[in-house]
Amino acid sequence: DAKTTQPNSMESNEEEPVHLPCNHSTISGTDYIHWYRQLPSQGPEYVIHGLTSNVNNRMASLAIAEDRKSSTLILHRATLRDAAVYYCILRDPSGSSYKLIFGSGTRLLVRP
C-alpha cells in the first residue's frame, strides 16, 4: 500500500479555515485519496474522498494537486467539534480488498 505523510499536529482558531496537508508521492494511478477523522473516544468517521478533481461535501473540501502527489483537506470554518485526528489514506478500489491502512494522522487542536 502506498504511504502517506502528514504533520503530527496542527492548531487552528475557531471559525477560521484549516488546511490539513498530506503527501503521497508514491500514489498509483488507481489510488483514491480518502480522509477519515477520529473524534475523542469514538471510532473513525468518513470525511471525503477523491481521485483527481477537487471535491466538496457538507463536511469539507479536498484539493488534489495536479500530479496527485499531495492533497489538502480544507475545513472552511473550524468549530470546537472539529478537534480530532485526521487520517489521509490511499485506497485502490480495483483490488479485491476494501481494507483501510491508517497512518499516524494529524491531531487538530481548535482554540476557542
Next chain:
Amino acid sequence: SAVISQKPSRDICQRGTSLTIQCQVDSQVTMMFWYRQQPGQSLTLIATANQGSEATYESGFVIDKFPISRPNLTFSTLTVSNMSPEDSSIYLCSVGGLSYEQYFGPGTRLTVT
C-alpha cells in the same frame, strides 16, 4: 450508512484469560474488519472477517491469538486469547463493501491486569 454496535464497551481482564468481542451491524455487509488501537496510537488492521471462510490476517497477527468468527453477514466476533498487559487496547470493528465509505463501531476498551 450502517450502524454498528460492539459488546462489551469496555472490560478489565486478568492476564492469561480470553475475551470475546461482538460486533453487530444493522444491515448485511460484504466486508467486516477488526482493528486494534493501542494507547495514543493509530489504528492497526488485525484481520478481515470473511463470511463462511477463515479470516485473513495481517502481518504480525495470528489466528491462535485472535480467532475470528463471521457466521453471517451482520455479525462477527473477535477473541483476544491468553491476554497479557500488552493487549490492552481499543478494539474496533468496521464494515465496508461496494460503497467508498467504511463505518466503524464505537470500540471495545480492554484493560489487562
